[in-house]
Amino acid sequence: MSHDKTKKQAELIREISGVNPYKCMKCGKCSASCPSFNEMDIKPHQFVSYVLNDDLEALVNSKSLWKCLSCFACIERCPRDVKPGKLVDAARQLVVRERGGDFLSADEIPEKLDPELPQQLLVSAFRRYRR
Amino acid sequence: MQRIGVFVCHCGSNIAATVDVKKVVEIVRNEPGVVHAEDYQYMCSEAGQALIAKAIAEKNLSGIVVCSCSPRMHEATFRKAAERAGLNPYMVEIANIREHCSWIHKNVEEATEKAVILARAAIAKVNLNAPLKAGESRVTKRALVIGGGIAGIQTALDIADAGYEVDIVEKTPSIGGRMSQLDKTFPTLDCSACILTPKMVEAAAHEKITIYTYSEVEKVSGFVGDFTVDIRKKARSVDMDKCTGCGVCQEKCPSKKTPSEFNRGLGNRSAIYTPFAQAIPNVPVIDRDACIKFKTGKCGICSKVCQAGAIDYEQKDEIVTEKYGAIVVATGFDTIKLDKYDEYAYNQSKDVITSLELERVMNAAGPTKGHLERLSDGKHPKNIVFIQCVGSRCSDDRGKPYCSKICCMYTAKHAMLIRDKYPDVNVTVFYIDVRTPGKNFDEFYRRAVEDYGVNYIKGQVGKVAPQPDGSLLVQGVDLLDNKQILMEADMVVLATVIEPDPSVRKIATMLTASIDTNNFLTESHAKLRPVESPTAGVFLSGVCQGPKDIPETVAQAGAAAVKAIGLLAKDKLLTNPCTAKPDELLCNGCSACANVCPYGAITYETKLINDHGIREERRVAQVNNALCQGCGACTVTCPSGAMDLQGFSNRQIIAEVDAICR
Structure with missing residues (x-):
């Protein structure tokens, strides 16, 4: 990733999440609360550093994004209003919004199909995750 | 027309490195009213002050402007120098060309221009200055300490040892505060009670100290040197003079299910209780919410077992009114x-x-x-x-x-x-x-x-x-x-x-002492006046001002005592003459000024006014000069422009603005 692009992405993450990463005091309460801590390669308390250092490539490619359960324990308990869960959410948005991303193939559809699922969802999923 | 002298300070290189002081002198020399202008390396030094005195005498100056640091730093210095040279101290104005100019700018040309503008404003103001004279008010030689923890006890002891009467008001049944609840104290690990209880005893035995426990400050009026305070002594239901402190009533009391405040609710106490064994005074109180006698009318066991006949179910709250010269707040904290x-x-x-x-x-x-x-x-x-x-x-x-x-x-x-x-x-x-x-x-x-x-x-x-x-x-x-x-x-x-203990909000309101967003009492200056409230005559001791440990609290308690003693030692106080002054002819009696005054300095009076030959009774504002702190809230509130601040009149402020915008 080019430097400018990362910089822009870092800004985008701050904008989407509404998080000011400078407020973090590295207390670790997010990591102490996280039920997926052991599954994550980048730990919740480290998210902030990646955003601050504009190291977005590592964050976006991290397993952690997809291991986060969105249980919001970190958001609930963060004493500094940093709320790492929001950063994860924003990073996921960033990935999802990426043009040309290929997150869904037609071959996977049959196994994911659920009779309860409305048709529109499939169509919108294709629009969103395949460009 | 004033005869004004302008003195521009280099402050070493603090000002001179960014402001061309020579140029400032040359330009302001031509301002209206200016008859003398000069610069010097350190105007606040003895030699600098001598220059000012010499110019005042030789050029017969009626007002001076010192272009230097912030007035918070040296206004008093230059006022004293002018006074020694025979000039009214309120004919001195400071143009702050350091904090407001040289320190915050880099470009010499621009900074010099700004310094000239700031000097012009001060000159324009001095042109309208009038000599002011500080008034006098009396000092009641007695101090009030609100809160009987280690902070309050130490402050009271220090003030009393200096020979002044002190009253401690404590809301719980005993003095001792949080420290009495602690087991050991860091960093020496000595037992808290062993070092606190002797101080409690000393305070109780001190002939200059009166302790009101189970009491709260109800009302405060007056001003520095002359406060009047109502103290509510809550009904103890026990006669303090008769009680011997034997403790039998507490043993026999059948209502023993009330969580003990002293033990933070971890154990229970009886309805008639002293918070802890070493309580001072060693006189119990009846918690009327828990007492069976008060709830049902039946019981009265404590009264029956009391050999001294000290139990008094009929006792009522009592209001004690006392005058004080100084008030120390030591209300402490809670978790x-x-x-x-x-x-x-x-x-x-x-x-x-x-x-x-x-x-x-x-x-x-x-x-x-x-x-x-x-x-x-x-x-x-x-x-x-x-x-x-x-x-x-x-x-x-x-x-x-x-x-x-x-x-x-x-x-x-x-x-x-x-x-x-x-x-x-x-x-x-x-x-x-x-x-x-x-x-x-x-x-x-x-x-x-x-x-x-x-x-x-x-x-x-x-x-x-x-x-x-x-x-x-x-x-x-x-x-x-x-x-x-x-x-x-x-x-x-x-x-x-x-x-901060939640009671502090009410007390701060009564004292018009400011508190911050966390309810800690604000000090007058974070570094240079750390134990004084911005409200004159009110001092701060202990955690009510900010988190601190016992050694710091004791040190601060002593400092607050010294400041209070410094006040009590005076017979008269000079009052700040820069106070609000109403123009009775313009005043329409609307009370807007009285409503915004944070110091309660404005009252209204109906008096005979002679308005250009029309004599009539009018309701007009009166300012108590001892209470007024010169904040100016009333002057901007007054709809008819009747209220003006002496030394900072509307005309003077406008003249300054005009000079800046010229």
Whole structure:
């Protein structure tokens, strides 16, 4: 990733999440609360550093994004209003919004199909995750 | 027309490096009214002041402008110099060309231009200055100390030792405060009661000290040197003169189910009680909400067993009105309620306690007689987890944004005392930072780690989960090892953030003393006037001003006492002449000024006014010059322009603005 692009992405993450990463005091309460801590390669308390250092490539490619359960324990308990869960959410948005991303193939559809699922969802999923 | 002298200071290179002072002198020389202008390296020095005096005498100056640092720094210096040279001190104006100019600019040309503009404004103001004379007010030689903890006791003792009468008002039944609840004190580990109770006794026995316990300040009026205070002595239901303090009433009282405030609710007390055995005065009070006699009309056992006949169910609250010259606030602190911290299970488990509760548990006179045991089942704990910064350093709506300052040290103390007495107990401390500045403080903490084997883990606890077997599962993180930790504990101790005692809000309002967003009382100057409230005659002692430990509290208590003594030692006070002055002809009697006055300095009076030949009774504003602090709130509120501030009149301010905009 080019430097400018990362910089822009870092800004985008701050904008989407509404998080000011400078407020973090590295207390670790997010990591102490996280039920997926052991599954994550980048730990919740480290998210902030990646955003601050504009190291977005590592964050976006991290397993952690997809291991986060969105249980919001970190958001609930963060004493500094940093709320790492929001950063994860924003990073996921960033990935999802990426043009040309290929997150869904037609071959996977049959196994994911659920009779309860409305048709529109499939169509919108294709629009969103395949460009 | 004034004859004005302008004196431009270099302040070494502080001003001269960014402002062309010679150029400033040359330009302001031509301003209207200016008959003299010169520059000097250090105008505040003796030689600089001599230059000013010489110019005043030789050029017969009627006003001067000093272009230098902030008036907060040296206005008083230059006013005194002018006064010595025969000039009215209020004919001196300061143009702040350091903080407001040279320090904040880099470009010499622009900074010089701004310095000239600032000088012009000051010159324009001096042109309209009139000599002012400070008034006088009397000083009542008696001090009031609100709060009977270690801060209040120390302040009262110091003031009393200087020979002045002091009254202590304490809202609980005994003096002693938080310190009386502590077991041991850091960093020397001496027992809190052993060093506090002698001071309590000394205060009680001091002929200059009067102690009002179970009493609250109800009303404050007046001003520095001359406050009038109503103190409500709540009905004790026990005659203080008759009671011998034998304690039989407390033993026999059948109502014993009220949680003891002194033991932080960890044990019960009787309805008639003294908070603790060493209470001063050693006279119980009847808690009328818990007393069977007051609730049902039947009982009266305490009265029957009292040999001295001291029980008085008919006793009423009593209001004592007293005059004071100085008031010291020493209202102390409490820990916050932990209702919003569900993750620590404080409300779910008896074995999750605050550090202040642990003090009671460790104390020989506490609910467990000093034995370390779980409050749920009385079992000896094997693993204790301490969690730091519970509610401290929070920018969310659950806690407080500040550091409580004392927790790192008392936790090291608790950890060490436990390891010393019970070497079989494992002690783990989860911390964010260990903050131990202070004499022998870091050594103390290192001793806990190195000599006592306390396990310090950098990281926080996310959740404490009570288990069916009664143990507590603690989920935390070790940030240095980057590992999540799951450990079993028998007890969890929370270093809960401290906050100013809630009573301080009401007291601050009565005193018109300002408080900050965290309800700590604001000091007049954070560095140079740390024990004085911006409200004249009100001083601050102890944690009501900000978090501090016992040594700091005692030091500050002494400092507050000295400031109070300095005030009481004076027979008369000079009042600030820059006060509000109403033009009675313009005043329409609307009371807008009285409503906004933060000092209660404005009253209204109906008097005969001669308005250009029309004589009529009118309701007009009157300003008490001793109360008025010259804040100017009334002058901007007055709809008819009747209120003006002497020394800062509307005309003078407009002249300054005009000079700046010219």
